[in-house]
Amino acid sequence: MQTRRQFLKISALTTAVFPFLKVKTFGKTPFKESSTKPIVLSTWSFGVPANAEAWKVLNGGGWALDAVEAGVKIPEGDPKVHSVGYGGLPDRDGHVTLDACIMDEALNCGSVAFIENIMHPISVARLVMEKTPHIMLAGDGAYQFAIEQGFKKENLLTPESEKIWKEWLNKSGYKPKIDGVNHDTIGMIALDTNGRLCGACTTSGLSFKYHGRVGDSPIIGAGLYVDGEYGAATSTGIGEEVIRISGTHLVVELMRQGRNPQEACEEAVNRVVRNKGSKIDSDFQVGFLALNKNGDYGAYAVNKGFQYAVYSQEENNLLKDSKSHL
Numbered sequence: 430m431q432t433r434r435q436f437l438k439i440s441a442l443t444t445a446v447f448p449f450l451k452v453k454t455f456g457k458t459p460f461k462e463s464s465t466k467p468i469v470l471s472t473w474s475f476g477v478p479a480n481a482e483a484w485k486v487l488n489g490g491g492w493a494l495d496a497v498e499a500g501v502k503i504p505e506g507d508p509k510v511h512s513v514g515y516g517g518l519p520d521r522d523g524h525v526t527l528d529a530c531i532m533d534e535a536l537n538c539g540s541v542a543f544i545e546n547i548m549h550p551i552s553v554a555r556l557v558m559e560k561t562p563h564i565m566l567a568g569d570g571a572y573q574f575a576i577e578q579g580f581k582k583e584n585l586l587t588p589e590s591e592k593i594w595k596e597w598l599n600k601s602g603y604k605p606k607i608d609g610v611n612h613d614t615i616g617m618i619a620l621d622t623n624g625r626l627c628g629a630c631t632t633s634g635l636s637f638k639y640h641g642r643v644g645d646s647p648i649i650g651a652g653l654y655v656d657g658e659y660g661a662a663t664s665t666g667i668g669e670e671v672i673r674i675s676g677t678h679l680v681v682e683l684m685r686q687g688r689n690p691q692e693a694c695e696e697a698v699n700r701v702v703r704n705k706g707s708k709i710d711s712d713f714q715v716g717f718l719a720l721n722k723n724g725d726y727g728a729y730a731v732n733k734g735f736q737y738a739v740y741s742q743e744e745n746n747l748l749k750d751s752k753s754h755l
């Protein structure tokens with residue numbers, strides 16, 4: 430749960446804490462014809478250290494799938510990130526419930542939804558992909574599968590998150606509300622030196638949501654989609670609105686039809702905007718990131734303030750304010 434002001438602080442901190450990353454930050458960013466590989470992109474400022482981890486794999490000539498899994502595990506394990514993994518804010522009943530999915534260049538994919546007490550849901554999603562005939566496991570079944578695969582049961586509710594939840598309980602009347610600050614996701618998409626496109630997406634979803642709520646992030650074609658022949662896309666923001674338009678599948682399909690990544694993200698956001706009409710205000714956020722097979726990328730959001738990180742050619746950059754509708 431981070432306000433824009435907190436994000437700016439975090440960006441400054443990221444630079445202070447990870448000076449070796451050579452982080453550069455930029456303002457409004459146009460479509461970038463980078464045509465470079467390897468390259469990795471991810472959502473929000475916690476994407477900076479996540480990309481740095483992914484880069485270790487990509488730079489060594491490794492598989493983009495290994496890179497995105499390793500990358501998103503960084504915010505999953507970071508208790509200071511309140512919208513992903515350990516330290517994520519709980520639902521209204523105090524349960525930290527997590528959603529994650531992963532997809533490779535050959536349409537192989539795996540997902541877990543509404544899983545509790547497992548620090549790295551992305552790795553469970555990968556094992557669903559690799560070791561079961563299924564794509565998605567949810568709730569207790571996902572947890573049981575994780576335990577069978579050797580994952581440890583862990584309490585993900587940190588004292589800090591518990592305190593924030595209790596404060597919310599005192600003032601909210603136990604009513605979930607979606608606003609501009611109570612959610613965020615790491616979505617990561619990467620292209621490796623062998624031209625393989627892969628992606629991963631993981632979140633604790635909306636804080637103080639109804640118990641059992643699942644967002645877009647574990648849904649293939651909503652929070653993440655990869656077509657290894659054309660492109661990859663990931664999303665962040667109000668998951669319900671992304672599911673409604675099959676957001677990332679739409680972005681990738683538009684790239685398949687010839688749009689560049691920027692145009693594809695803009696068209697997907699325009700659909701959200703057309704659908705919501707006058708209900709869009711400064712609290713409403715949906716953003717998309719897209720990367721094509723050439724290494725060109727784009728980003729677009731409904732509201733100002735969408736940040737994303739790009740690591741290519743030895744530089745890890747935080748792009749602080751993507752182009753947006755408002």
Ligand code: ASP
Pocket residue numbers: 612613614632633634635643644645646664665666667668669
């Ligand atoms: N898309 C996430 C969800 O709805 C939240 C976010 O990325 O802001 O669960």
